[in-house]
Every structure is written in structure tokens, then in C-alpha cells.
Amino acid sequence: xxxxERAWACMIALFRSDEHLGRFAGAARETGLTAASMxxxxxxxPDEEVPMRTLAEVLQCDASNVTQLVDALEExxxxxxxxxxxxxxxxxxxxxxxxxxxxxxxxxxxxxPPACLNALTKRDQxxxxxxxxxxxxxxxxxxxxxxx
Amino acid sequence: xxxxERAWACMIALFRSDEHLGRFAGAARETGLTAASMxxxxxxxPDEEVPMRTLAEVLQCDASNVTQLVDALEExxxxxxxxxxxxxxxxxxxxxxxxxxxxxxxxxxxxxPPACLNALTKRDQxxxxxxxxxxxxxxxxxxxxxxx
DNA sequence: TATTGTTATACTCTATAACTATA
DNA sequence: TATAGTTATAGAGTATAACAATA
Numbered sequence: 001x002x003x004x005e006r007a008w009a010c011m012i013a014l015f016r017s018d019e020h021l022g023r024f025a026g027a028a029r030e031t032g033l034t035a036a037s038m039x040x041x042x043x044x045x046p047d048e049e050v051p052m053r054t055l056a057e058v059l060q061c062d063a064s065n066v067t068q069l070v071d072a073l074e075e076x077x078x079x080x081x082x083x084x085x086x087x088x089x090x091x092x093x094x095x096x097x098x099x100x101x102x103x104x105x106x107x108x109x110x111x112x113p114p115a116c117l118n119a120l121t122k123r124d125q126x127x128x129x130x131x132x133x134x135x136x137x138x139x140x141x142x143x144x145x146x147x148x
Numbered sequence: 149x150x151x152x153e154r155a156w157a158c159m160i161a162l163f164r165s166d167e168h169l170g171r172f173a174g175a176a177r178e179t180g181l182t183a184a185s186m187x188x189x190x191x192x193x194p195d196e197e198v199p200m201r202t203l204a205e206v207l208q209c210d211a212s213n214v215t216q217l218v219d220a221l222e223e224x225x226x227x228x229x230x231x232x233x234x235x236x237x238x239x240x241x242x243x244x245x246x247x248x249x250x251x252x253x254x255x256x257x258x259x260x261p262p263a264c265l266n267a268l269t270k271r272d273q274x275x276x277x278x279x280x281x282x283x284x285x286x287x288x289x290x291x292x293x294x295x296x
Numbered sequence: 297t298a299t300t301g302t303t304a305t306a307c308t309c310t311a312t313a314a315c316t317a318t319a
Numbered sequence: 320t321a322t323a324g325t326t327a328t329a330g331a332g333t334a335t336a337a338c339a340a341t342a
Contacts (some may be wrong), residue, residue: 237317
């Protein structure tokens with residue numbers, strides 16, 4: 001197994017951990033959303049209005065699905081539909097203030113590092129962050145962090 | 149953001165990438181399994197017989213679900229049910245030879261590192277593998293790799 | 297005629313409850 | 320009486336096809 005493969009295999013193990021899966025489920029519970037609608041919430045950026053159709057592409061799902069996902073986000077007031085005057089067929093989705101806060105809450109929860117990462121020395125943590133940041137910077141297409 | 153948080157955020161970005169999600173979907177397609185039954189396949193170890201009930205605990209799902217998942221694995225001949233003579237209520241699940249091969253195929257596919265990790269220098273790759281292996285070794289409960 | 301979003305519908309995944317066969 | 324696995328059934332997620340409004 002190459003070093004890159006070994007490194008990636010370790011990351012996969014971290015993601016499969018009950019610790020991370022638990023945080024994911026916990027974040028969904030806290031916001032009262034399902035896994036699907038929470039993913040939709042995560043993909044809506046603050047101060048950005050996105051057509052339903054575009055959101056379907058981002059989520060890689062059918063447009064008919066997005067209707068129900070946005071319904072689920074509107075229900076607790078996390079998002080709202082806005083008409084686009086220039087093309088009245090299009091509806092834009094945007095986060096409300098409450099939705100932005102919910103999104104931040106979810107992201108903060110998901111970003112809590114597994115305990116074994118926190119157990120590394122400060123020096124090792126810094127080195128790990130440096131190497132992974134370097135890898136991400138080289139990604140094409142670019143990979144975005146939730147909190148840039 | 150701490151270094152551990154930054155490192156973890158980078159890993160999350162790698163997992164959300166189309167590249168990885170595509171490999172996951174591709175592995176499912178190649179084996180003719182759904183995401184759910186593929187996860188069941190991954191959690192069956194070669195040369196090991198596990199009661200249905202235990203598999204349900206590992207997968208963190210209801211036992212009734214496992215009946216259908218194992219049905220899905222038996223259909224293409226990836227696994228088979230074996231009776232436990234000592235307690236005739238219990239049915240053990242075990243991989244067939246074909247199932248072991250399918251499992252290896254899936255794991256190899258999932259373990260293909262994202263291109264941007266392969267783009268790091270050999271030295272950086274080695275350092276990354278070293279740091280992540282160190283973190284995993286410190287995990288409690290232990291985190292297992294698919295290919296130990 | 298083509299496109300956006302919606303609705304109606306069907307299929308899959310998962311859980312709950314009732315059932316069977318063992319213990 | 321309790322437990323392992325199954326079956327029947329219902330709820331949620333997602334896709335396809337048909338539809339209304341707009342371009």
C-alpha cells in the first residue's frame with residue numbers, strides 16, 4: 001500500500017467512526033432536519049440566492065426532489081423562496097437569518113475533530129493541517145471548505 | 149480555527165468531493181449492490197461467521213433490515229446463511245469466495261486516494277501517512293482499516 | 297417549442313409490530 | 320417467558336412522468 005493510500009485509508013476510518021457518524025446524526029436532530037434536508041442547508045451559502053434548478057445540480061438529485069427539500073427548509077423558517085423578476089419561471093432560494101445560524105451550528109458540530117486528532121501533539125496537528133491544506137490547494141476542480 | 153479543526157475540515161472537503169462520491173457510486177454499480185447492501189458487504193470479514201443480530205448491531209440498524217440486506221447479498225451469491233447447531237434460532241452470515249472478491253474490489257476502489265493527495269510530494273505523502281497512522285493508533289475505541 | 301418548478305406516483309430503504317421456531 | 324430471525328406494513332427519500340406557467 002502506498003503512503004497516499006495509507007493516509008486515505010486512515011481518513012476513511014475516521015469518517016466511519018461512531019464519533020463522526022454520531023455528530024452528523026446529532027446535528028440533524030438539533031436542527032430538526034433530516035440528513036437530506038441538512039445537506040441542502042449546508043449547500044446554501046449565506047447572502048446568496050440560488051435557483052431551485054441549480055440547487056438540484058449541486059445536490060446531484062432530481063429537481064422534483066428539491067421542491068420537497070426546500071419545503072422542509074421553509075417549514076422551520078431556515079430558507080425562503082424568492083421570485084426572479086427577470087425570468088418569472090425561476091424561484092430563488094435563500095437562507096434566512098435563522099437559517100444562517102442553523103447552518104453555522106451544523107458546520108461547527110461537524111467540524112469538531114475526532115478525539116484522536118486532538119490527542120496529537122500541537123506540532124503534529126500543525127503539520128497535518130499544513131499538508132492537507134497543501135493538498136486541497138492543489139485540487140482541480142477546487143474543493144471548498146464550509147467555513148472558508 | 150485550531151490546526152486540528154483545519155485538518156479535519158480539509159478531510160471533510162475531500163469526502164464531499166465528487167471524486168470520492170463518484171468512486172463510492174461506481175463501486176456499488178460494479179458489484180450490482182445498493183449503498184446499503186454494499187455497506188453490509190464491507191462489514192462482513194473474510195473467514196468469519198457472524199449472527200444476523202450481531203450484523204444489525206454493527207450496522208446500527210434494525211434486525212428486520214438485516215434480513216433484507218442479507219437477502220440482497222445472497223442473491224448474487226456474495227454471502228450465505230449458515231445454521232448454528234448449538235442454537236438453532238441463530239443464523240450465521242458468511243462471505244462466499246465470490247463475495248470476498250467483490251468486497252476486495254469495493255475496498256480497493258474506495259481506497260483510491262483523491263488526485264490531490266497523489267499530487268503531494270512523496271515526502272509529504274509519507275509524512276501524512278505517518279501522522280494519520282499515529283492518530284488512528286491512539287483512537288479509543290480502536291478504529292480499524294478495511295485492509296489491516 | 298423549450299424550460300422552471302410542481303404534482304402524482306412508484307420504488308427503495310428503514311423501522312415497528314406481529315409472528316415462528318427455538319431456547 | 321425470552322430471544323433470533325422473518326414477515327407485513329408504514330414512513331421517509333428519491334426518481335419518472337405529466338402538468339402549469341413562462342420564456
